[in-house]
Amino acid sequence: MTAPPVLDLTADAVTLTRHLVDIESVSRNEQEIADLVEAALRALPHLAVVRRGHTVVARTSLGRPSRVVLAGHLDTVPVNDNLPSRLEDGVLHGLGTCDMKGGDAVILRLAATVTEPVHDITFVLYEAEEIESEFNGLRLLSESDPDLLTADFAVLMEPSNAVVEAGCQGTLRVDVRTRGERAHSARSWRGVNAIHAAADVLNRLRQYDARKPVIDGLEYHEGLSAVGISGGVAGNVIPDECVVTVNYRFAPDRSEAEALAFVTDFFAPYDLTVTDSAPGALPGLDRPAAKAFVDAVGGPDGKVNPKFGWTDVARFTTLGVPAVNFGPGDPMLAHKQEEHVPVAQIESCERELRAWLQGEETQQ
Amino acid sequence: MTAPPVLDLTADAVTLTRHLVDIESVSRNEQEIADLVEAALRALPHLAVVRRGHTVVARTSLGRPSRVVLAGHLDTVPVNDNLPSRLEDGVLHGLGTCDMKGGDAVILRLAATVTEPVHDITFVLYEAEEIESEFNGLRLLSESDPDLLTADFAVLMEPSNAVVEAGCQGTLRVDVRTRGERAHSARSWRGVNAIHAAADVLNRLRQYDARKPVIDGLEYHEGLSAVGISGGVAGNVIPDECVVTVNYRFAPDRSEAEALAFVTDFFAPYDLTVTDSAPGALPGLDRPAAKAFVDAVGGPDGKVNPKFGWTDVARFTTLGVPAVNFGPGDPMLAHKQEEHVPVAQIESCERELRAWLQGEETQQ
Numbered sequence: 070m071t072a073p074p075v076l077d078l079t080a081d082a083v084t085l086t087r088h089l090v091d092i093e094s095v096s097r098n099e100q101e102i103a104d105l106v107e108a109a110l111r112a113l114p115h116l117a118v119v120r121r122g123h124t125v126v127a128r129t130s131l132g133r134p135s136r137v138v139l140a141g142h143l144d145t146v147p148v149n150d151n152l153p154s155r156l157e158d159g160v161l162h163g164l165g166t167c168d169m170k171g172g173d174a175v176i177l178r179l180a181a182t183v184t185e186p187v188h189d190i191t192f193v194l195y196e197a198e199e200i201e202s203e204f205n206g207l208r209l210l211s212e213s214d215p216d217l218l219t220a221d222f223a224v225l226m227e228p229s230n231a232v233v234e235a236g237c238q239g240t241l242r243v244d245v246r247t248r249g250e251r252a253h254s255a256r257s258w259r260g261v262n263a264i265h266a267a268a269d270v271l272n273r274l275r276q277y278d279a280r281k282p283v284i285d286g287l288e289y290h291e292g293l294s295a296v297g298i299s300g301g302v303a304g305n306v307i308p309d310e311c312v313v314t315v316n317y318r319f320a321p322d323r324s325e326a327e328a329l330a331f332v333t334d335f336f337a338p339y340d341l342t343v344t345d346s347a348p349g350a351l352p353g354l355d356r357p358a359a360k361a362f363v364d365a366v367g368g369p370d371g372k373v374n375p376k377f378g379w380t381d382v383a384r385f386t387t388l389g390v391p392a393v394n395f396g397p398g399d400p401m402l403a404h405k406q407e408e409h410v411p412v413a414q415i416e417s418c419e420r421e422l423r424a425w426l427q428g429e430e431t432q433q
Numbered sequence: 434m435t436a437p438p439v440l441d442l443t444a445d446a447v448t449l450t451r452h453l454v455d456i457e458s459v460s461r462n463e464q465e466i467a468d469l470v471e472a473a474l475r476a477l478p479h480l481a482v483v484r485r486g487h488t489v490v491a492r493t494s495l496g497r498p499s500r501v502v503l504a505g506h507l508d509t510v511p512v513n514d515n516l517p518s519r520l521e522d523g524v525l526h527g528l529g530t531c532d533m534k535g536g537d538a539v540i541l542r543l544a545a546t547v548t549e550p551v552h553d554i555t556f557v558l559y560e561a562e563e564i565e566s567e568f569n570g571l572r573l574l575s576e577s578d579p580d581l582l583t584a585d586f587a588v589l590m591e592p593s594n595a596v597v598e599a600g601c602q603g604t605l606r607v608d609v610r611t612r613g614e615r616a617h618s619a620r621s622w623r624g625v626n627a628i629h630a631a632a633d634v635l636n637r638l639r640q641y642d643a644r645k646p647v648i649d650g651l652e653y654h655e656g657l658s659a660v661g662i663s664g665g666v667a668g669n670v671i672p673d674e675c676v677v678t679v680n681y682r683f684a685p686d687r688s689e690a691e692a693l694a695f696v697t698d699f700f701a702p703y704d705l706t707v708t709d710s711a712p713g714a715l716p717g718l719d720r721p722a723a724k725a726f727v728d729a730v731g732g733p734d735g736k737v738n739p740k741f742g743w744t745d746v747a748r749f750t751t752l753g754v755p756a757v758n759f760g761p762g763d764p765m766l767a768h769k770q771e772e773h774v775p776v777a778q779i780e781s782c783e784r785e786l787r788a789w790l791q792g793e794e795t796q797q
Contacts, residue, residue: 238619242668253765254680255602255742257656258643264659264677268635275629279622292621295628296668301661304606304680304709308660313628316618316668345668378619401617 076109078181082419083161083412085174090154090163096144096200099123103143106194109177115184116192119217123196124206126217127180129189135358136189138223138390139422140207140381141173142198149406159412167398167408172226175397175419179426187428191220198381202347207381211388222358223385224422228398231414231421233363234376235287235352235393237383241317241328242296242345245270245336252307260307264300267311270339271295274315277335282320285354287375289320293335314344318377321349347379350386352393359391365425366395395422440473442545446783447525447776450538453507454518454527460508460564463487467507470558473541479548480556483581487560488570490581491544493553499722500553502587502754503786504571504745505537506562513770523776531762531772536590539761539783543790551792555584562745566711571745575752586722587749588786592762595778595785597727598740599651599716599757601747605681605692606660606709609634609700616671624671628664631675634700635659638679641699646684649718651739653684657699678708682741685713711743714750716757723755729789730759759786 076088094102103123111118116127123143145165154163161171173194180192195206202208211218247267252260280291293315300311315336319328325348333341353359354373363373376382376394385392397414423429440452458466467487475482480491487507509529518527525535537558544556559570566572575582611631616624644655657679664675679700683692689712697705717723718737727737740746740758749756761778787793 240619240669253742254656254658254660255604255682256654257658257682258654262638262658264662265635265639267662268632268639271629271632271635274626275632290620290622292618294618294621294626294671295664296618296670296672297665298628298631298662298675299665300659301663301678304660304678305604306660307658311662314665314668318619318621378617401620 076105076177078109078177082174082178082415085177086161086166086171086415087154087156089170089173090165091152093148093152094144095147096197097204099143099196103196106143106177110180110192113181116180119214121210121213122206124210125194126210127192129186131186131189133187133189135221136191136219137358138191138193138218138220138385139176139179139226140193140195140223141169141176141226142195142206143173144197144199146199146404151406151408160409161412162407162409164408166410167228168403169227169396169398171398171410171415172228172396172418175415175422176226178419179422183423183426186426188426190426191217207384211384215388218388218390220390222362223390223392224362224395225380225382225385225392226396227380227394228396228400228403229374229394230399231397231418233367233373233393233395235285235354235373236321237350237376237378237380238289238291238321239319239323239325239328239349239383240345240347240379241319241325241332241343243315243332244342244344245313245315246340246342247311249307249309251302251309254305254307257307263308263311267298267300267313270313270336273335280320282322284320284322285352287352287373289375290377291320292318319349321351324348348383348387350383350392353386353391356391359393362393362425366421440469440541442473442541446538446542446779449541450525450530450535450779451518451520453534453537454529455516457512457516458508459511460561461568463507463560467560470507470541474544474556477545480544483578485574485577486570488574489558490574491556493550495550495553497551497553499585500555500583501722502555502557502582502584502749503540503543503590504557504559504587505533505540505590506559506570507537508561508563510563510768515770515772524773525776526771526773528772530774531592532767533591533760533762535762535774535779536592536760536782539779539786540590542783543786547787547790550790552790554790555581571748575748579752582752582754584754586726587754587756588726588759589744589746589749589756590760591744591758592760592764592767593738593758594763595761595782597731597737597757597759599649599718599737600685600714601740601742601744601758602653602655602685603683603687603689603692603713603747604709604711604743605683605689605696605707607679607696608706608708609677609679610704610706611675613671613673615666615673618669618671621671627672627675631662631664631677634677634703637699644684646686648684648686649716651716651737653739654741655684656682683713685715688712712747712751714747714756717750717755720755723757726757726789730785
């Protein structure tokens with residue numbers, strides 16, 4: 070299936086998802102898809118469009134008392150023999166179907182068809198979410214044009230099985246280092262084995278008892294895991310250094326500084342080097358805009374889950390904008406070769422968001 | 434100091450050691466030194482010389498009731514800003530002074546000057562001891578011309594502080610593998626962390642209690658050491674595999690098969706892959722030829738130490754030839770940039786071997 074030269078926003082969201090999937094847009098190769106998205110949005114008279122790099126922003130300016138953001142990234146992880154898209158038994162298969170062109174299609178459909186929303190809306194379709202943070206389109210936009218992201222609430226359409234996932238956990242990565250003294254392995258007692266010493270680090274990890282704090286009614290679940298280990302000089306040498314790379318996923322009631330203090334204390338007295346750190350995001354469900362959203366999309370007994378992974382929701386939180394994840398697709402399938410999305414989830418996300426934006430009660 | 438075009442075997446052993454050291458002969462670059470050694474030995478009418486590759490063998494054929502081997506390798510580890518040789522305060526410094534051109538010089542001096550020995554003598558100066566076993570000149574000779582190595586006793590002149598070191602320990606290297614299940618590190622409880630599982634392997638290593646068997650009156654000292662560890666898929670993935678590389682140095686009362694059985698049992702039920710194995714060598718001090726040698730070079734209360742590291746002594750043992758290490762230089766300095774040898778040790782080795790070969794009592 071060849072992608073058409075223009076995006077047809079009058080097509081249904083599933084057809085539109087297929088169009089987007091069939092435009093290959095691996096990170097750093099988003100020019101074509103961004104061009105098509107920009108052209109399609111510029112054709113809509115009720116929206117003002119701004120482009121920065123391969124990030125496209127489209128906004129209503131209806132003077133509503135509140136403004137909301139709907140955001141999705143346009144890039145995908147590398148192609149893995151999973152293009153073009155394939156629709157089978159109500160499930161759409163292919164690279165980006167789950168992460169996250171189904172969500173992007175919903176955004177574009179709503180941009181084209183919700184012309185009289187109860188909130189002003191900012192639609193953001195951005196580049197380079199799947200790679201190093203320095204290229205992230207949302208981050209760049211928050212620095213170049215922070216006013217474009219000003220809002221009372223944001224919905225990030227990352228896959229969440231079409232259920233609201235609130236907040237996100239932070240992530241901290243550290244190298245924990247044990248030291249010893251080299252010696253020839255034929256006279257091992259003359260040295261101090263740094264790999265043997267790492268047993269203490271691993272024993273502590275095995276005994277770690279995960280915090281599961283409840284925040285705004287949601288139970289988070291922390292994790293402290295070795296994600297790498299390396300040591301060794303040569304096959305006949307007692308090694309003088311071993312490095313355990315540890316990833317701490319921390320609930321959003323802890324700051325980055327508190328997370329680092331915990332890990333430092335946990336591994337004391339070992340040397341510790343921070344290699345990566347990103348804050349979590351509180352669910353913020355006590356805020357009126359968030360509460361209204363949850364009531365609208367989930368109904369009065371609407372289900373809300375905590376978000377365990379880190380997402381760009383944290384960037385909105387840093388900007389002071391409460392935000393949630395809400396999009397079609399199973400987050401466990403993201404980055405998998407076999408990623409796919411149920412058509413029904415694309416449709417329900419579109420229906421519920423449309424009702425919310427138009428101030429209607431949703432039909433469960 | 435430039436090496437002369439011919440080796441002068443009338444010079445003293447220290448001068449000869451300097452000549453040999455100043456001929457750079459890093460493994461696989463032994464042509465020049467082997468040519469000079471061959472030419473010098475061929476000039477001696479009482480010896481029959483054979484060359485194989487860059488290995489030179491010279492033998493007496495006096496019809497003596499017994500035959501002994503004196504052996505040394507001609508190659509060195511790579512140059513490390515430690516050439517040419519330098520003589521200071523009775524200590525000779527430079528690449529190969531310790532490992533083992535001091536020993537080679539003693540061999541050449543004895544070859545030139547001991548014309549009426551009480552044992553027939555086979556002098557072996559061989560290539561490529563410092564690199565992969567496939568290139569080892571002694572190994573190649575044992576395959577191409579095993580009769581050239583037939584003897585009642587062998588002295589390998591590896592550095593041993595001019596004290597007899599008997600036998601050698603074997604070495605076995607295995608990869609011990611723990612397995613788990615991958616998961617995203619934000620949901621670590623959905624996976625099984627193979628690096629955490631390696632704690633059990635390291636804990637066993639920490640609790641290892643070294644065997645120290647006494648064989649022929651010598652106390653050996655085994656070692657079981659992690660010499661490498663690796664694991665990890667990505668910074669956000671619970672790893673499904675971790676590999677601990679373990680080196681077992683085993684006393685010569687254990688065969689390679691027994692060593693492997695011990696390690697397999699020690700780490701059961703983990704997967705185990707053998708990556709290297711070499712047998713030890715029993716000291717064989719109960720054999721008459723070995724006993725006579727120890728009595729001669731060490732006197733009636735002569736000191737003999739066990740050899741902890743692996744040396745080519747094990748090859749002689751495999752050929753059925755009892756063998757010991759006995760050479761000038763501290764084995765702890767081998768392969769070190771600052772390697773050196775006391776002149777007095779070169780001299781005492783030559784003196785004691787000469788007395789033994791000539792059937793004299795040594796003067797302690």
